[in-house]
Every structure is written in C-alpha cells, then in structure tokens.
Amino acid sequence: MRWTLPSERIPQAWFNVVPHLPTPLQPPLHPGTRQPIGPDDLAPLFPMALIAQEVTAEPWVDIPGPVLDVLKLWRPTPLVRATRLEEALGTPARIFYKDESVSPAGSHKPNTAVPQAYFNKVEGIERLTTETGAGQWGSALCFATALFGQECKVYMVRASYEQKPYRRVMMETWGGQVEPSPIDDPESPGSLGSAISDAVRDAAGRPDSHYSLGSVLNHVLLHQTVIGLEAKEQLAEAGVERPDLIVGCCGGGSNLGGISLPFVPDRDVELLAVEPASCPTLTAGSFDYDFGDTAGMTPLLAMYTLGHDFIPPSIHAGGLRYHGDAPIISNLVQNGRMHAVAYPQGKVFEAAVQFARTQGTIPAPETAHAIRAVIDEALAAKERGEEKTILFNYSGHGLLDLGAYDDYLHDRLIDA
Amino acid sequence: MRWTLPSERIPQAWFNVVPHLPTPLQPPLHPGTRQPIGPDDLAPLFPMALIAQEVTAEPWVDIPGPVLDVLKLWRPTPLVRATRLEEALGTPARIFYKDESVSPAGSHKPNTAVPQAYFNKVEGIERLTTETGAGQWGSALCFATALFGQECKVYMVRASYEQKPYRRVMMETWGGQVEPSPIDDPESPGSLGSAISDAVRDAAGRPDSHYSLGSVLNHVLLHQTVIGLEAKEQLAEAGVERPDLIVGCCGGGSNLGGISLPFVPDRDVELLAVEPASCPTLTAGSFDYDFGDTAGMTPLLAMYTLGHDFIPPSIHAGGLRYHGDAPIISNLVQNGRMHAVAYPQGKVFEAAVQFARTQGTIPAPETAHAIRAVIDEALAAKERGEEKTILFNYSGHGLLDLGAYDDYLHDRLIDA
Numbered sequence: 001m002r003w004t005l006p007s008e009r010i011p012q013a014w015f016n017v018v019p020h021l022p023t024p025l026q027p028p029l030h031p032g033t034r035q036p037i038g039p040d041d042l043a044p045l046f047p048m049a050l051i052a053q054e055v056t057a058e059p060w061v062d063i064p065g066p067v068l069d070v071l072k073l074w075r076p077t078p079l080v081r082a083t084r085l086e087e088a089l090g091t092p093a094r095i096f097y098k099d100e101s102v103s104p105a106g107s108h109k110p111n112t113a114v115p116q117a118y119f120n121k122v123e124g125i126e127r128l129t130t131e132t133g134a135g136q137w138g139s140a141l142c143f144a145t146a147l148f149g150q151e152c153k154v155y156m157v158r159a160s161y162e163q164k165p166y167r168r169v170m171m172e173t174w175g176g177q178v179e180p181s182p183i184d185d186p187e188s189p190g191s192l193g194s195a196i197s198d199a200v201r202d203a204a205g206r207p208d209s210h211y212s213l214g215s216v217l218n219h220v221l222l223h224q225t226v227i228g229l230e231a232k233e234q235l236a237e238a239g240v241e242r243p244d245l246i247v248g249c250c251g252g253g254s255n256l257g258g259i260s261l262p263f264v265p266d267r268d269v270e271l272l273a274v275e276p277a278s279c280p281t282l283t284a285g286s287f288d289y290d291f292g293d294t295a296g297m298t299p300l301l302a303m304y305t306l307g308h309d310f311i312p313p314s315i316h317a318g319g320l321r322y323h324g325d326a327p328i329i330s331n332l333v334q335n336g337r338m339h340a341v342a343y344p345q346g347k348v349f350e351a352a353v354q355f356a357r358t359q360g361t362i363p364a365p366e367t368a369h370a371i372r373a374v375i376d377e378a379l380a381a382k383e384r385g386e387e388k389t390i391l392f393n394y395s396g397h398g399l400l401d402l403g404a405y406d407d408y409l410h411d412r413l414i415d416a
Numbered sequence: 417m418r419w420t421l422p423s424e425r426i427p428q429a430w431f432n433v434v435p436h437l438p439t440p441l442q443p444p445l446h447p448g449t450r451q452p453i454g455p456d457d458l459a460p461l462f463p464m465a466l467i468a469q470e471v472t473a474e475p476w477v478d479i480p481g482p483v484l485d486v487l488k489l490w491r492p493t494p495l496v497r498a499t500r501l502e503e504a505l506g507t508p509a510r511i512f513y514k515d516e517s518v519s520p521a522g523s524h525k526p527n528t529a530v531p532q533a534y535f536n537k538v539e540g541i542e543r544l545t546t547e548t549g550a551g552q553w554g555s556a557l558c559f560a561t562a563l564f565g566q567e568c569k570v571y572m573v574r575a576s577y578e579q580k581p582y583r584r585v586m587m588e589t590w591g592g593q594v595e596p597s598p599i600d601d602p603e604s605p606g607s608l609g610s611a612i613s614d615a616v617r618d619a620a621g622r623p624d625s626h627y628s629l630g631s632v633l634n635h636v637l638l639h640q641t642v643i644g645l646e647a648k649e650q651l652a653e654a655g656v657e658r659p660d661l662i663v664g665c666c667g668g669g670s671n672l673g674g675i676s677l678p679f680v681p682d683r684d685v686e687l688l689a690v691e692p693a694s695c696p697t698l699t700a701g702s703f704d705y706d707f708g709d710t711a712g713m714t715p716l717l718a719m720y721t722l723g724h725d726f727i728p729p730s731i732h733a734g735g736l737r738y739h740g741d742a743p744i745i746s747n748l749v750q751n752g753r754m755h756a757v758a759y760p761q762g763k764v765f766e767a768a769v770q771f772a773r774t775q776g777t778i779p780a781p782e783t784a785h786a787i788r789a790v791i792d793e794a795l796a797a798k799e800r801g802e803e804k805t806i807l808f809n810y811s812g813h814g815l816l817d818l819g820a821y822d823d824y825l826h827d828r829l830i831d832a
Contacts (some may be wrong), residue, residue: 002488004420072418073496073776080489084563102518104776106815146773147500169818172825173772356589357562360489360520399522399815402585409588 001083003234005076010068013060015225017261017328018218022335025218025327026302029289037299044204045211049119053219061222063115070114070147074103075226079234080394084358086378093381095374096243097394098231098259099361105170107364107396108255109140109214112223116212117144127151127209129202131181131195133160134318135167136364136396137214142176153209155181155198158190160318166400191311192322193294200297215252216292216301216326224258231391232262240389245270245377247392249369250282250340251319253326255395261328264337271338272377273329274369276320276348278416279312281305282333282340290324303330313416315345316404317365319396341373346415348372349408352398364396365404417499419650421492426484429476431641433677433744434634438751441634441743442718445705453715460620461627465535469635477638479531486530486563490519491642495650496810500774502794509797511790512659513810514647514675515777521586523780523812524671525556525630528639532628533560543567543625545618547597547611549576550734551583552780552812553630558592569625571597571614574606576734582816607727608738609710616713631668632708632717632742640674647807648678656805661686661793663808665785666698666756667735669742671811677744680753687754688793689745690785692736692764694832695728697721698749698756706740719746729832731761732820733781735812757789762831764788765824768814780812781820 018025027036039051046054053061063071082095100108120128128145131154132138138154145152154171158180161168168178181195182188203211213220228246235243246263248256250273263269273282281304290305292298305324306312312321325333332338345365352368354375355361363371370392381388398405407413434441443452455467462470469477479487498511516524536544544561547570548554554570561568570587574596577584584594597611598604619627629636644662651659662679664672666689679685689698697720706721708714719740722728726739741749748754761781768784770791771777779787786808797804814821823829 002423002490004422006420007418070776074418104778143776147776165822166815166818169822169825170778170815173769173778173818173821175773353589357591360486360559360563362520362586362589399582399586402582402589405589406581406585409585 001081003079003237005230005233007072009233010072010075011063011226011229013062014222015229015262016056016059016061016222017264019057019059020265021328021331022337023331025331028299028301031291031296031299034300045200047119047123047125047210049123050116050219053222054217064118067115067118071111071226076230077102079231079238081238082359085355088354088358089375089378089382091378091382092385093378093388093390095378096235096238096391098227099394100227100255101361101394101397105136105140105143106399107136107140108224108227108258109137110143111226111258112214112220112254113140113144115223117141117148117150120210121148121150125208125210127153127206128212129153129199129209130212130214131155131192131199133157133192133321135160135164136319138178139167139170140214141212142171142174146174152176153202154178155195157181157192157195158188191294196293197295197297215254216324218328220254221257221261221326221328224254225261227258227393228260228262231259235391242266242269243389243391245272245388245390247272247274247370247373247390249274249320249366249395250325250329251322251366253329255393257326257329259391259393264332271332272373273333273338273340274373275340275342276315276317276369277342277344278315279306279321280342281323281325283342287330287334292324301327303327304333315416316401317345317369319366320369343369343372344415346413349405349413351375362398363394364398365401367395417497419495419653421646421649423488425649426488426491427479427642427645429478430638431645431678432472432475432477432638433680435473435475436681437744437747438753439747441747444715444717447707447712447715450716461616463535463539463541463626465539466532466635469638470633480534483531483534487642492646493518495647495654497654498775501771504770504774505791505794505798507794507798508801509794509804509806511794512651512654512807514643515810516643516671517777517810517813521552521556521559522815523552523556524640524643524674525553526559527642527674528630528636528670529556529560531639533557533564533566536626537564537566541624541626543569543622544628545569545615545625546628546630547571547608547615549573549608549737551576551580552735555583555586556630557628558587558590562590568592569618570594571611573597573608573611574604607710612709613711613713631670632740634744636670637673637677637742637744640670641677643674643809644676644678647675651807658682658685659805659807661688661804661806663688663690663786663789663806665690665736665782665811666741666745667738667782669745671809673742673745675807675809680748687748688789689749689754689756690789691756691758692731692733692785693758693760694731695722695737696758697739697741699758703746703750708740717743719743720749731832732817733761733785735782736785759785759788760831762829765829767791778814779810780814781817783811
C-alpha cells in the first residue's frame with residue numbers, strides 16, 4: 001500500500017526542533033580563538049539567510065515559493081507500507097517507510113541542496129563549491145544548481161572519482177564540474193577531509209562563490225524535516241495516530257533528522273539511529289567539541305565524535321563514513337531522547353537483499369542499515385506478539401551502488 | 417506540477433485495442449507450415465491465460481487481484497507537466513509526461529513482467545526463461561519472479577553481459593540466474609537473436625519452464641495499457657479534455673502501445689512513434705510477414721521489418737535495436753492512424769541533457785528519443801503560435817546508462 005499526497009499538500013514551512021530539544025545546543029566555536037562564532041565568521045562561505053536559519057529559535061521557517069516549485073518535481077514522496085516484508089517476516093508489526101529515493105538524484109539530499117542553491121542565488125551567488133565522497137551529495141547539489149542556472153564545482157575524493165565514474169557522469173550531465181581531490185597531490189587517494197579543504201579554500205578565495213555542506217549543520221537538518229512532516233500527514237491517512245518507533249541510518253544525521261525531528265515533541269515515539277560498526281560515532285564515540293574536517297579548518301562543533309583524524313574502513317556505505325554527527329542528533333542521543341545501534345555490513349546487505357526480494361526496490365547501502373534494524377525490531381515484536389508500528393526513512397536507492405551488491409552476492413564483501 | 421492518483425484508483429482492467437483497429441490483425445503463421453498457428457502451437461512456451469489474451473476480441477480484460485497488489489507497489493505512476501522544459505523552450509505548447517521510471521526496475525517493463533509471472537504461476541510454472549539485450553527486460557522479469565517466488569533464467573547477450581555488469585548484478589539481487597549467450601560459443605559477442613534461441617530452447621526442453629517475451633506480442637501491449645488509462649484520468653484532473661499529440665519511442669512497441677492504445681478510439685488524438693535512424697523499422701522498413709528472431713524459430717508476424725537478419729549498429733538505446741515492430745503498432749502505422757519519425761543519437765542525447773537540466777531527471781537513451789521529438793514538436797508549435805497539448809511516455813531512467821552520457825558529454829558518441 002502507498003499513500004501519496006497531491007502537490008498542493010507539500011509542507012509550506014520547515015519544522016525547527018531547536019525549541020524542543022531537551023537541553024540548549026552548545027554554540028560552535030571559532031577554530032582559532034575557541035570562542036563562539038558569529039554570523040560574520042560564516043559570511044565568506046554562506047548566505048545570510050542560511051546563517052540565520054542556523055541559529056534561529058523560531059518554531060517554523062517558511063519555505064519560499066521558488067523552492068517549493070522545485071521540490072514539487074518529486075515531493076510529496078510516497079509513504080509505503082511494506083506488507084510483503086511484514087508477511088515474509090511473519091511479524092505482527094506494521095512497517096511503513098518514506099520513499100526518498102524518488103528524487104532526481106536518488107536520495108533525500110536534494111531536499112537541502114535546492115534551498116541552499118536558492119538562498120545563495122537570491123543573494124547573488126552564481127557559483128557553489130562542495131566536496132563529495134560516494135557522490136550522493138555532489139549529485140544533489142549539481143541537480144539543484146542546474147535548475148537555478150548556477151555553476152557548481154565538486155571536489156570528489158580521488159579514490160571515488162576513479163572507482164565510481166557513473167557518479168561523476170551524473171554530476172556532469174547536470175552541468176557540474178568535477179575534479180578529483182586532493183588537487184595538489186595526484187598520487188593521493190584523498191579523503192573527505194581533503195576534499196572539504198579544497199572546496200572551502202576555493203569558495204573563500206572567490207567573491208562569486210560560496211561553499212555548501214550536505215549534512216551535520218542545523219539548517220541542513222531543518223530543510224530535511226519535510227520528510228517527517230509529510231509522513232505525519234500520510235500516517236494519519238493510513239489510520240495511524242502515531243508510530244511507536246522511527247528508524248533512520250546515521251552518517252552526519254540529515255536523513256535521520258529529516259524523518260525524526262518533527263516527532264521529537266511526541267514523547268511516546270521512540271527514535272533510533274543506525275550506524276555502521278566500522279564507524280560507530282554514536283555508540284562508541286565521545287561527546288566533545290571537535291572539528292568538522294580532518295584538517296581542522298572548520299568551526300568546532302559539540303557532537304559525538306571518533307576524533308577528526310579517525311579514518312573509518314572503506315565500507316560500501318560511503319555516506320555513513322563520517323567521524324562526527326550533527327549537533328542536534330548528538331544532543332538528542334546525549335539526553336536519551338534518541339538511541340543508537342551499530343551493525344557490520346554483512347548483516348546489512350543480507351537485509352538489503354531480503355528487502356529487494358519482497359518489496360521490489362534495491363536500497364542504497366546506507367539505507368540498508370535502517371532496514372537491518374527495522375527487520376530486527378519487527379522480529380523482536382514477533383517474539384513478544386506485539387503490534388508495533390515502525391516508520392523508517394528509505395533514504396536512497398542503490399542503483400549506483402550495484403558493485404557493492406556484486407561483492408555481497410559473490411562472497412567478496414569484507415564484513416566490517 | 418505532478419498529478420498522482422491514490423492506490424485504489426489503479427485501473428481494474430486492461431484496454432484491448434484490437435476491436436478498435438482500422439483493419440483486422442493478420443494471424444501469426446507457423447514457421448514450418450506457414451499456416452495460421454493455434455493455441456496448441458504456443459502451449460509449450462506460454463500459459464493458456466496469456467495465449468487467450470493474445471487472441472481475445474473482448475474490449476476489456478480484468479486484471480487479477482494479486483497482479484494489482486504488486487503493481488500498486490509503484491502504480492499509479494505520476495503524470496507530470498514539464499513546465500520548466502516549456503519555459504526553456506519558450507513554447508505555448510503544454511508538455512505532459514507519464515513517469516514510468518518509478519518502477520523498481522526503472523522502466524515500464526514490469527507492467528507486463530508481473531502479469532506474465534502471475535499467469536504462469538497459477539498454471540503451476542515455477543521457472544521462466546527469457547533473453548535480454550541491454551538488460552531492462554531481464555531486470556523486470558527477475559523482479560516479478562522474485563515477488564511470486566519463481567526461478568528466472570536470463571540469457572544475456574554476451575557483449576552486454578561483459579560491458580554492463582550492473583544490469584547483471586541487479587538481476588542477481590532479485591535472485592535471477594544470468595548466463596551469457598550464445599551458451600555454446602564463448603568467443604561470440606552474441607545477439608538478441610541468439611539469446612532468444614537459447615531461452616526458447618531451454619524452456620521448450622523442460623516441463624517446469626515457460627518462456628517470456630517483453631514486447632511485440634498483443635498480450636504484452638495489452639498489459640502496458642495501464643499507462644494510457646491512468647494518463648486519461650490524470651489529464652482530466654489537470655483540466656485537459658484530450659491531448660493533441662501522444663509520443664513514445666518505439667523498439668518493439670510496448671511502451672508506445674501502452675501510452676497510446678487507449679487513445680486510438682479518440683480520432684482527434686495524433687499518435688507518433690519515434691525510432692533511431694540506425695534501426696528505422698517504421699520509417700524505412702517494409703510491411704511483411706517475418707520471423708521474430710534471427711534464427712527463424714518463432715512464428716511469422718505481419719509487421720514492419722528490416723528483415724530478421726538485419727543487424728543494427730550498436731547504438732546506446734539498446735531497447736530500440738529490433739528489426740521488427742509489434743503487429744498492433746504496424747497495423748496502426750500502415751493504416752495511417754499513427755505516424756513515425758527517426759532521429760540519429762547525437763540529437764537524441766542533446767535533448768536528454770536539456771531535459772535533465774530543466775526537469776531534473778536523467779532519461780534512458782530510449783526515452784530520450786521521445787523527448788527529442790517532443791522538443792521539436794513544441795518548437796514547431798512555438799513557430800505557429802499554437803497551444804498544443806503533448807503527452808509522452810517517460811519510459812525509463814538512465815541511471816544504468818550513464819556510460820552513454822559520458823560518451824556524449826566527452827565527444828565520443830558515434831552519431832548514427
């Protein structure tokens with residue numbers, strides 16, 4: 001069963017969770033002075049509208065019309081009940097998912113790429129720079145800038161640039177310029193840290209350019225709340241007053257935040273973050289101030305972190321290989337409002353294949369982490385004979401990650 | 417703008433165009449005797465329900481509940497108005513498209529794969545064989561058989577098997593078995609003709625197996641009419657009484673038939689087939705009885721054909737490289753009810769990139785043929801100042817064809 005909503009029922013405002021957090025957020029600190037940063041510190045890289053959203057305490061932030069016009073190309077996304085998976089598991093649990101894979105770039109990432117491109121455009125910025133690892137975020141930003149007629153320069157981790165040419169082609173099809181990073185060392189395979197440094201340095205050095213980030217920051221999670229807001233309306237149409245449990249995979253935290261933040265005020269709704277065992281920020285990291293990048297150029301954020309010099313193994317879920325977490329997600333976990341669990345990737349791909357063979361679609365490796373946890377929760381509900389209602393975020397499809405499935409199906413997967 | 421329909425408004429019956437054709441269809445002939453074939457000739461390969469659908473004169477054929485249950489995983493598909501493309505072209509034409517790319521396999525092909533798997537299942541057939549060239553059809557059948565718990569064996573043209581490993585992985589993820597064809601000559605790159613021969617021979621030799629075909633036949637086009645039926649309802653919601661022109665790309669004719677056949681009785685609606693200049697069956701072929709395969713094993717069909725030994729150049733739109741056309745499509749063209757146009761692939765990819773940069777999604781190379789024709793029609797309408805309403809079938813996405821975009825963007829495309 002699927003619940004769609006007509007275009008005109010797309011959310012008109014983003015939900016700001018900040019007033020609902022258990023404790024106040026700690027401010028970002030300047031990397032040099034270690035004092036709280038102000039708007040002026042961020043102005044060389046971000047437009048004022050996004051800086052304002054980063055610190056706003058308003059409960060709702062209006063979505064501008066031109067942003068809605070683009071989001072309506074694929075939003076509202078369907079809410080799906082995974083009845084075939086339920087039957088295969090023999091569980092009394094009801095499993096719903098929000099299908100964010102239907103966006104042009106194939107994931108939830110365009111939900112923030114579009115407003116970021118727009119707010120830069122209205123402040124006269126005609127060129128954006130960013131980094132990308134696996135390529136999901138770079139694709140989303142190239143899509144968004146194409147629609148607003150802006151240039152986009154993506155620094156792509158060199159190892160991915162060479163191993164995943166299709167992601168590069170996708171970005172170029174939308175008119176993006178893609179360059180392997182680090183730009184000054186063609187022998188290095190690169191890292192997200194080096195790519196962030198290249199992108200920030202580029203934007204800081206050109207008055208026509210700003211920098212764009214695809215996760216972690218407050219305004220990014222704000223933009224993603226359209227997911228949870230739509231899900232609330234669609235669950236009501238499906239006859240569900242509220243879900244018992246919400247599940248999302250967690251790298252930086254943007255897709256998890258998108259589906260779960262609108263439910264934070266609903267105290268009975270349990271929230272669950274799923275991360276890879278090889279990069280266990282929430283389950284094994286420490287809550288501390290740390291840099292967002294490897295080189296220590298960014299502000300310090302209060303978050304769960306494995307240390308900014310932590311280099312996770314090269315698992316297939318590239319979008320989950322980040323040493324830290326969004327401050328908002330970290331706040332929820334630290335205060336016990338959200339829980340976290342970690343899985344090795346063998347169990348994750350087992351769940352992905354079970355999903356594909358019951359529900360039909362092939363999930364991204366990142367998304368498959370959420371599916372693994374959902375299946376385990378549904379099986380636990382079966383043990384207890386419990387009619388639990390579970391909602392998860394189907395954050396992206398795996399059509400550009402089929403090499404990972406090939407490894408799994410032919411016993412070449414390293415089960416880290 | 418997008419128009420969705422709730423799950424419960426999915427069509428409950430397929431539309432049979434046969435009673436509405438300008439002249440009666442000519443019967444298929446036995447390859448040996450050249451006499452009209454009967455149901456018994458087809459029984460070793462197809463279930464009786466599909467054989468009955470192949471020859472039925474009933475105006476509507478009910479869709480069984482278990483088929484609807486699977487189709488509802490992604491249907492009804494959205495109807496989209498391409499306002500951003502219209503603006504970029506500065507045309508007074510209104511451009512609508514039916515988005516069939518949202519299926520799990522990424523194209524319209526599952527619309528017939530699902531009922532074919534189902535009707536075989538209810539007649540006790542637990543294993544299907546088929547051939548695939550570019551991989552769209554093989555993927556769709558592996559998806560469908562996975563959901564009905566059947567085995568699927570796909571003979572994949574060896575050149576594609578080696579060059580497009582992702583399509584193979586997709587089929588394997590759904591549990592399909594994929595083998596390069598021809599199976600008896602590992603040195604040969606293979607062809608669709610050789611793969612059909614391998615698949616037919618396999619199914620004919622095993623009582624537990626049937627063979628499945630993804631286009632050309634009447635029952636395949638019948639199953640695809642859900643596309644046009646949904647479009648009629650959605651156009652009405654969009655305030656369009658009827659479109660002036662319907663456009664689809666044409667290989668065997670299944671996606672074109674799917675969107676256009678329900679409009680055949682509406683005499684004012686113009687129908688347009690778009691094919692590659694390198695395989696111009698409708699625009700340069702002759703109407704004649706010919707074999708469906710290269711080896712001459714299949715029944716003879718009355719159709720436009722370039723000769724069953726015609727080998728088209730290896731263009732990127734693999735789904736359009738077929739020497740013949742569906743008898744139903746051929747009948748409509750021969751009688752002047754449908755027209756055809758052919759394009760070389762350079763112009764086709766130019767249209768594909770323009771579409772991606774305005775509407776956001778990246779079309780399959782096959783689909784891009786329809787888009788080329790739509791853009792040219794919209795520009796002609798601009799010349800004439802005509803408010804024409806155009807509907808086309810967005811038959812599939814290009815996410816597994818990005819190598820073709822890479823060739824186009826970097827001037828390596830052979831413009832045949």
